[in-house]
């Protein structure tokens with residue numbers, strides 16, 4: 001049986017009232033699964049995540065961070081602060097941050113380096129838009145994003161990153177990539193990382209409208225190590241089914 005990574009990205013959703021039963025239940029669900037389970041929550045709920053998930057099998061973390069340690073960056077959160085809350089994970093380079101907050105590959109590279117320095121596992125997202133795919137630019141865009149985000153990093157650092165291929169056209173649309181499209185791009189990205197950085201066994205997730213009905217098909221593909229899950233992680237029943245996915 002393949003050991004899968006199932007990591008939820010809650011985005012700007014949930015409340016204290018909703019998270020209390022959610023965290024309570026997810027620790028039980030994760031404890032009964034042989035897969036790796038994680039949740040990336042809004043910053044303001046990290047305190048609660050630390051209180052309720054620490055010591056359980058559930059990894060937790062944030063959805064972004066700044067690359068500076070401290071300073072005059074109103075509204076920002078540093079890796080030191082995530083460390084204070086015991087974060088295991090941080091999502092970096094999500095397409096929503098690239099699109100709405102104009103994050104560049106250079107900035108994402110600084111964030112990846114800082115997270116690694118602090119011992120927080122980056123979940124590094126990459127993926128093309130529909131226009132880029134239709135213009136036969138998907139592979140060059142993915143290559144630019146990966147090489148840019150990993151600039152100046154060596155084999156040991158790169159081996160500590162979890163990657164997530166998230167085609168922008170599949171995120172939150174209900175229309176996932178086909179399992180063949182996901183496998184093709186993820187095997188391309190894995191080969192690139194092996195060739196450029198000498199890491200032959202990188203962990204790479206698929207993200208984009210992953211749900212119980214398509215999980216087995218997508219996650220059974222040989223290069224795909226798990227899923228980064230947006231919408232479906234908000235409904236505990238759906239997330240539970242995803243966490244319990246078993247594939248060879």
Ligand code: PEP
Nearest residue numbers: 171172207208209230231
């Ligand atoms: C995401 O934003 O990381 C994501 C995968 O979203 P969704 O599952 O809702 O498409």
